[in-house]
Amino acid sequence: MKSTFRILFLARWELEKNDKVPLCARITIDGERVKFSLKSEVTAKIWDPKSGRATVQTKEALQLNRYLDSIKGQMIMHYHSLSEANEVVTASMMRGAFLGTNIKSNTLLTVFEEFNDRQEKLIGIDLAQSTFNKYDLTYRRLKEFLKVKMRKSDILLC
Structure with a gap:
């Protein structure tokens, strides 16, 4: 069975302090969403909410975009390994695999x-x-x- 899988990076604007906003990731699989913090912050003026990336060509922006790309790559690897091991992959399983807090599932x-x-x-x-x-x-x-x-x-x- 083919499932829909999407990763978004979001800034938590409501928690803005000192011109910095915390970043979080949202994983959506077949309509189920989970959101978790990436434990990093970005300067508010370089963050583009539509693309979910830093847009200005500064050292900080390039470093942040590389970091987000590596996180996305890790999540895709976790998704593939979970889909090989299990018949159904859920968004919460993905979050657990990425954060290292896998819930033991009965197989x-x-x-x-x-x-x-x-x-x-x-x-x-x-x-x-x-x-x-x-x-x-x-x-x-x-x-x-x-x-x-x-x-x-x-x-x-x-």
């Missing part, structure tokens, strides 16, 4: 692997070795199926 293979780890400890107590071998084989076949048929490394359980 099919991680849940299955946790189950197998718990079962392995029960071998000889409540579980026969042959039963665990069947669980392990099922996990490996499921992983192979996802890779070959669905072209995904894992899928979300949602």
